[in-house]
Structures are given as structure tokens and as C-alpha cells.
Amino acid sequence: MAQAKLIDGKAFAADLRAKIAEDVAELKAKHGVTPGLAVVLVGEDPASQVYVRNKGEQTEAAGMYSETHRLPADTSQDELLAVVAKLNADPKIHGVLVQFPVPPHISQMDVVAALSPDKDVDGLTVTNAGRLASGLPALTPCTPLGCMMLLKDTLGDLSGKNAVVIGRSNLMGKPMAQMLLAADCTVTIAHSRSKDLPGIVRQADIVVAAVGRAEMVKADWVKPGATVIDVGITRYPARDPAAAAAGKTRLVGDVAFDEVKEVAGAITPVPGGVGPMTIACLLANTLTAAKRLSGIA
Numbered sequence: 001m002a003q004a005k006l007i008d009g010k011a012f013a014a015d016l017r018a019k020i021a022e023d024v025a026e027l028k029a030k031h032g033v034t035p036g037l038a039v040v041l042v043g044e045d046p047a048s049q050v051y052v053r054n055k056g057e058q059t060e061a062a063g064m065y066s067e068t069h070r071l072p073a074d075t076s077q078d079e080l081l082a083v084v085a086k087l088n089a090d091p092k093i094h095g096v097l098v099q100f101p102v103p104p105h106i107s108q109m110d111v112v113a114a115l116s117p118d119k120d121v122d123g124l125t126v127t128n129a130g131r132l133a134s135g136l137p138a139l140t141p142c143t144p145l146g147c148m149m150l151l152k153d154t155l156g157d158l159s160g161k162n163a164v165v166i167g168r169s170n171l172m173g174k175p176m177a178q179m180l181l182a183a184d185c186t187v188t189i190a191h192s193r194s195k196d197l198p199g200i201v202r203q204a205d206i207v208v209a210a211v212g213r214a215e216m217v218k219a220d221w222v223k224p225g226a227t228v229i230d231v232g233i234t235r236y237p238a239r240d241p242a243a244a245a246a247g248k249t250r251l252v253g254d255v256a257f258d259e260v261k262e263v264a265g266a267i268t269p270v271p272g273g274v275g276p277m278t279i280a281c282l283l284a285n286t287l288t289a290a291k292r293l294s295g296i297a
């Protein structure tokens, strides 16, 4: 059997960012509006630092205004909520993202509840989650939005396909299932408690793996020709011992890529698959939020 087509999320994301940059330039020229994104990071998780830096750089490269608020790990919940309230009220800012995870003394739910739904570029507020579930215009979570773009680009019409989403988080699994349902897929949400997960996944024309367990999805779980989207990112020390000693890491997805690529019809790599799409969709959501908040489109 031929090897799976590699779905190049990195290239797709670069194209998307270029289109967004054109739209941003037009929005500035015609309406005098510069979309602004504020990212808030609490604590010093090294992986979060990398993402937050990438977000800031790519936001500016698209011609948007970017602000990064780095708060110490011992920031109280009230202090964090005060920062969110200030950003909610700041007219330069159209998107607010509080990077997760937050330290354990802060309630993620309370932080989400404090976000203005109009600036909720993560699509996490109950307002946006409800709007998505109801088929109304919404800001939707960036990672599943990016997965949908890759799926539509790879498969065209998704109507009638069996889609299995592994993982049920508010940021990924649940909104992914809603988007697949809206695209007329038959959707199954599986998770760590599901019975016979391999058997469930074998039914799928589309597999979206977002459980956070490195290389969990094996070749014999995958129906030949299925499209496999790998959302997992686990960071391991580099294979080369000297590189590992120097602190270098490698990223591993939730899919056992080397064996699954022999069975699947198409597959996203890690890195270079879903990750870059997440950031590109964050810029897309910020642009959407800026237009809506300014009364344009």
C-alpha cells in the first residue's frame, strides 16, 4: 500500500497568515483599525514560553498589534482577573488569550468566565461554545478550526464521513466534534474511558487524536486510507544524547506516525501539522474579532 499523503500544516498556515496580513492591511487602510491581540502568560512553563513568543512574532508579522503580559507564577487569581478586566476594556485590544495551563491556585473556569466573549479568541466562553453548538456565528477554538481547514483541504466535502475524535476537552475535543457535526459527519467522541478504543477508531474515515498520550494510536487501529489528524504534542529529550544534555527536545504526537503513515490515506506530522495552524487561526480569530468589534462585517 502506498504511503499516506503528508498534510503540510506548516505551508498551509504560512499561506493563511499571508492572506490574513492582506486583510489586516486593508482593514487599516479603509477603516483605520489595527487588530490587537493580548496574550497573558502566568508562570514560566518553558513550552508555554515558546508558544507565547511565536504568537507575538507572528501577530506582528501579520501587521497586527501584539502585547504579551508575563505574570509571575505566584500571581493571585484576583490579580489575573484584574488584568483580564483591563484588557476587556482596552480599545486597542480585540483578542485576549490567557495561556493554559495556569498555576493550580487559579481556576481556569473563573478565568474563562472573566473574558469578554467578543474578545474570546480561544472560543472558550460559554457564549462562544453555545453559539458554536447552536450554529450561530462564533469565535471558535483555534486548534479545531485549523484541523477543519486541513480536513476540508484534503478531503473536500466531509458529508457522511465517520469521524472519531479522541479527547473531550473544552479547547479541542468538544468543539472539534461540533465542527465535524456541522460539516455533516457522523461523529463519535471517544476518550480515556471508552471501551475498545482501537475498535472505535477502526470505524473512522477521519481520526482526530487529541488525548495527550504520546504515540497512542497504532497502525492496527486505523482503517486503510483514513485521514489522520494528530493534535498531540508531547515533548521528549532529543534522541541524540549530546543534544539532549544540551536541553534540546523533540515533539511527539498522539499517533505512532512511522507505522500509521503506512496505513492512512493522509496524515499530519508533528511538528509541522496542526501546531502552526493553531497560531494562524488565532490570528484569523483576532482579525474576525477586530472587524466585529469595529462594526465591520
Ligand SMILES: Nc1nc(=O)c2c([nH]1)NC[C@@H]1CN(c3ccc(C(=O)N[C@@H](CCC(=O)O)C(=O)O)cc3)C=[N+]21
Pocket: 050, 051, 054, 097, 098, 099, 100, 101, 122, 142, 143, 233, 251, 270, 271, 272, 273, 274, 275, 276, 278, 279
Ligand atoms: N489558552 C490557550 N490556547 C491555546 O491555543 C493553547 C494554550 N492555551 N496552551 C497551550 C496549547 C498548545 N498550543 C500550541 C500552539 C502552537 C504550537 C506550534 O506552533 N507547534 C509547532 C512546533 C513548535 C515547537 O517547536 O515547539 C508545530 O507543531 O509544528 C503548538 C501548540 C496552543 N495552546
